Amino acid sequence: MQNFEYYNRTKIIFGKGTEDQVGSETAQYAKRILLHHSGGSAVRSGLLDKIKASLKKAGVEWVELDGVKPNPRLSKVHEGVALCKKEKLEFILAVGGGSVIDSAKAIAIGALYDGDVWDFYDRKKTATQALPVATVLTIPAAGSESSVSSVITNEQGSLKQSVNEECIRPVFSILNPELTYSLPNYQTACGVADMLAHIMERYFTKEPHVELTDELCEGAMRAIIRSARRIFSGGEKDYNARAEIMWAGSLAHNNLLSTGRIADWASHAIGHELSALFDLAHGASLSIVFPAWITYNIKENTPRLARFAAKVWGVDGAFYDYEQAALEGVFRLKNFFHSIGLPVSFADAKLDTGRIPEMAKRAVKFGPIGNYRKLGEKDIEGIYRLAAE
Amino acid sequence: MQNFEYYNRTKIIFGKGTEDQVGSETAQYAKRILLHHSGGSAVRSGLLDKIKASLKKAGVEWVELDGVKPNPRLSKVHEGVALCKKEKLEFILAVGGGSVIDSAKAIAIGALYDGDVWDFYDRKKTATQALPVATVLTIPAAGSESSVSSVITNEQGSLKQSVNEECIRPVFSILNPELTYSLPNYQTACGVADMLAHIMERYFTKEPHVELTDELCEGAMRAIIRSARRIFSGGEKDYNARAEIMWAGSLAHNNLLSTGRIADWASHAIGHELSALFDLAHGASLSIVFPAWITYNIKENTPRLARFAAKVWGVDGAFYDYEQAALEGVFRLKNFFHSIGLPVSFADAKLDTGRIPEMAKRAVKFGPIGNYRKLGEKDIEGIYRLAAE
Numbered sequence: 001m002q003n004f005e006y007y008n009r010t011k012i013i014f015g016k017g018t019e020d021q022v023g024s025e026t027a028q029y030a031k032r033i034l035l036h037h038s039g040g041s042a043v044r045s046g047l048l049d050k051i052k053a054s055l056k057k058a059g060v061e062w063v064e065l066d067g068v069k070p071n072p073r074l075s076k077v078h079e080g081v082a083l084c085k086k087e088k089l090e091f092i093l094a095v096g097g098g099s100v101i102d103s104a105k106a107i108a109i110g111a112l113y114d115g116d117v118w119d120f121y122d123r124k125k126t127a128t129q130a131l132p133v134a135t136v137l138t139i140p141a142a143g144s145e146s147s148v149s150s151v152i153t154n155e156q157g158s159l160k161q162s163v164n165e166e167c168i169r170p171v172f173s174i175l176n177p178e179l180t181y182s183l184p185n186y187q188t189a190c191g192v193a194d195m196l197a198h199i200m201e202r203y204f205t206k207e208p209h210v211e212l213t214d215e216l217c218e219g220a221m222r223a224i225i226r227s228a229r230r231i232f233s234g235g236e237k238d239y240n241a242r243a244e245i246m247w248a249g250s251l252a253h254n255n256l257l258s259t260g261r262i263a264d265w266a267s268h269a270i271g272h273e274l275s276a277l278f279d280l281a282h283g284a285s286l287s288i289v290f291p292a293w294i295t296y297n298i299k300e301n302t303p304r305l306a307r308f309a310a311k312v313w314g315v316d317g318a319f320y321d322y323e324q325a326a327l328e329g330v331f332r333l334k335n336f337f338h339s340i341g342l343p344v345s346f347a348d349a350k351l352d353t354g355r356i357p358e359m360a361k362r363a364v365k366f367g368p369i370g371n372y373r374k375l376g377e378k379d380i381e382g383i384y385r386l387a388a389e
Numbered sequence: 390m391q392n393f394e395y396y397n398r399t400k401i402i403f404g405k406g407t408e409d410q411v412g413s414e415t416a417q418y419a420k421r422i423l424l425h426h427s428g429g430s431a432v433r434s435g436l437l438d439k440i441k442a443s444l445k446k447a448g449v450e451w452v453e454l455d456g457v458k459p460n461p462r463l464s465k466v467h468e469g470v471a472l473c474k475k476e477k478l479e480f481i482l483a484v485g486g487g488s489v490i491d492s493a494k495a496i497a498i499g500a501l502y503d504g505d506v507w508d509f510y511d512r513k514k515t516a517t518q519a520l521p522v523a524t525v526l527t528i529p530a531a532g533s534e535s536s537v538s539s540v541i542t543n544e545q546g547s548l549k550q551s552v553n554e555e556c557i558r559p560v561f562s563i564l565n566p567e568l569t570y571s572l573p574n575y576q577t578a579c580g581v582a583d584m585l586a587h588i589m590e591r592y593f594t595k596e597p598h599v600e601l602t603d604e605l606c607e608g609a610m611r612a613i614i615r616s617a618r619r620i621f622s623g624g625e626k627d628y629n630a631r632a633e634i635m636w637a638g639s640l641a642h643n644n645l646l647s648t649g650r651i652a653d654w655a656s657h658a659i660g661h662e663l664s665a666l667f668d669l670a671h672g673a674s675l676s677i678v679f680p681a682w683i684t685y686n687i688k689e690n691t692p693r694l695a696r697f698a699a700k701v702w703g704v705d706g707a708f709y710d711y712e713q714a715a716l717e718g719v720f721r722l723k724n725f726f727h728s729i730g731l732p733v734s735f736a737d738a739k740l741d742t743g744r745i746p747e748m749a750k751r752a753v754k755f756g757p758i759g760n761y762r763k764l765g766e767k768d769i770e771g772i773y774r775l776a777a778e
Contacts, residue, residue, distance in 0.1 A: 001404075001566075001628070001629050001632040001633070001636075002404070003403060003404025003405060003406075003407065004401075004403050004404060005400065005401065005402050005403070006400075006401040006403065007398075007399075007400040007401065008397065009396075009398045010396075011394065011395075011396040012393075012394065012395040012396065013394050014392060014393050014394070014395065014648070014649070015390075015391070015392025015393060016392060017392075018392065177390075209628075209629035209632070209633075211612045211615060211616060211629075211633050212608075212609060212612040212613075212616075212633045212636055212637050212640070214612075215607075215608030215609065215611055215612045216605055216608050216609065218604075218608065219601075219604030219605050219607065219608040220601060220604065220605065222604055223600045223601040223603075223604045224601075226600060227600060227601075239390070239598075240390050240598035240600075243390040243598070243649065244390070244598075244600050244601045247390075247601055247648065247649065248601050251601070251645075256640075256645070259403070259636065260403070260632065260636065
């Protein structure tokens with residue numbers, strides 16, 4: 001087991017009706033805030049009105065910035081930074097999913113910085129301070145509600161890059177599973193793929209002595225898969241299935257599941273190129289890339305890949321050889337993604353395979369990627385090719 | 390799933406050599422501290438000298454208070470409170486196991502209170518403020534290193550009572566598994582029973598919709614059992630087995646595993662009476678009480694007891710009836726406790742069964758106990774009787 005530090009100060013407020021607490025919680029931090037959202041479903045559903053009523057009751061003033069898009073854009077972040085500076089805002093409340101939250105985190109860094117906030121995403125600077133951020137989550141997926149991560153797309157050059165620093169971890173996050181009843185199926189499915197991928201990135205490690213976190217990862221993945229099946233079998237308003245998915249999405253990415261081990265993260269980087277170039281949903285990029293990543297690595301620490309098949313997908317580990325078992329696991333993973341309406345190939349998502357060499361080159365911009373196995377440009381091209389159809 | 394709040398701000402610093410960070414971490418909070426320990430193994434092993442060197446290097450001054458005993462005593466707490474007030478100490482560093490940490494937490498409350506700190510344990514007052522507490526853990530067991538709990542024994546009347554408040558959660562805890570190599574087997578075993586019991590108290594719930602936390606609980610229990618077997622099969626210095634146990638002990642009691650569910654806690658209360666009266670180690674009280682508690686409740690929500698047998702102990706759930714499966718689980722639980730040298734009956738621990746009525750009466754001092762099933766005096770007497778031999 002590797003040495004580690006584990007620290008997560010996000011206060012999770014989970015359950016029915018909890019959005020009514022947003023005013024009193026926010027008031028403990030600030031009286032003038034940026035209220036950041038997409039302008040879409042949170043407005044239509046009346047959630048935003050409830051939040052404003054709660055803020056008003058607690059004596060909190062807000063300035064509103066909407067219009068955040070999936071794969072959140074740097075231009076919107078710039079707008080938010082300017083607004084925070086001009087209006088002297090002290091706190092950012094994100095109402096939405098991972099895109100809104102990641103945008104809020106970027107604004108929080110930029111509000112306390114004189115240069116262009118992209119410097120932090122482009123690794124020219126390290127973020128050490130930010131305005132406090134909090135969230136009311138409406139899409140369980142990214143885990144951004146209790147994570148240190150923010151991923152932003154720079155439209156100039158289709159670059160998708162991340163910051164991962166303690167200073168942007170939300171101070172509180174409100175999670176009401178009822179708010180997810182009305183999500184389009186495709187968004188729910190993308191969220192499920194994203195949280196499974198967050199656990200798989202951690203699960204596929206070469207550190208052999210991580211029995212406890214192996215167990216926790218496997219259990220969380222099984223719970224996600226079973227709950228997703230309930231939702232996609234007519235359970236759109238099954239509170240408990242929605243609740244399992246919502247809480248699992250946070251745990252998947254709050255680093256508990258990587259304690260003592262070295263996570264991989266190559267598949268996320270490989271998927272980011274698909275999203276940046278084709279504006280593909282993050283979850284859909286992962287459902288395409290991850291099965292191909294496992295297949296490409298089938299000779300690499302095969303017992304671990306076979307364990308994934310056995311413990312998560314119920315493949316009988318006793319009588320297969322490891323490689324066969326692992327490949328059966330990949331088959332079941334793809335089947336599961338398909339069953340919830342996600343693409344598992346370039347062909348499924350109608351993506352142009354002609355851009356593969358260009359994406360492989362971009363993916364290694366900062367050098368080889370991945371820790372389970374270091375991947376260079378040729379490897380990544382190989383993974384894209386395996387995902388072609 | 391029940392609504393919940395989850396918040397755990399303890400920073401965990403885990404791994405080899407991490408005790409060397411104690412000075413720099415402490416210096417972020419205070420320059421004059423109480424250094425609290427038992428005066429036993431931490432002195433003999435040289436750990437305390439290392440800690441003092443680290444404190445000194447970071448410019449932190451300390452006043453020392455040793456002599457904490459298992460089932461930590463109120464009289465020692467009073468001593469610590471007086472010392473903190475007299476010396477104007479700002480912070481308490483506990484070096485040891487759950488007893489030292491619980492004692493430190495009690496002192497931390499008392500240092501900011503004018504009356505007798507027992508008022509908080511006797512439920513006359515609610516603790517809302519305390520000096521910051523931090524720990525260097527040497528015995529994985531109580532989970533006190535990241536919990537809000539403190540249990541203190543009032544020698545006058547053999548009363549053992551608890552405080553559970555956010556203000557006493559440690560600000561950081563240092564966990565180096567190497568420090569546990571030299572633990573006597575009995576202490577390791579008691580720790581294993583304690584952490585298993587912390588999970589079982591949470592696992593035995595009547596809330597049916599807690600799939601994710603069920604999976605996490607079951608996985609953690611399996612990891613603990615397997616790792617304990619390795620330690621007790623000549624693996625006293627197996628770093629990884631010690632590390633699994635140490636991290637599991639914290640997770641078992643930091644409330645992650647009770648999110649969304651209502652935990653029971655009757656067995657702890659029933660065990661506390663054994664410890665208070667016979668000065669029995671906490672873990673040994675639990676290895677006696679818990680199997681009897683399950684057996685006494687065998688007709689109560691039997692499928693949950695059978696699931697415990699199937700998922701944790703590998704009992705074949707498919708062909709037994711639930712009650713048979715559950716009883717086989719109890720048998721394997723007792724066998725496991727026996728295999729690591731723990732008592733599972735009054736007879737094993739040579740306890741006087743004549744005191745049973747008196748203990749049953751005390752256990753319900755504040756009213757019926759338990760949430761899985763409310764237990765009155767007669768029920769508790771029944772459980773003690775089942776545990777007699």
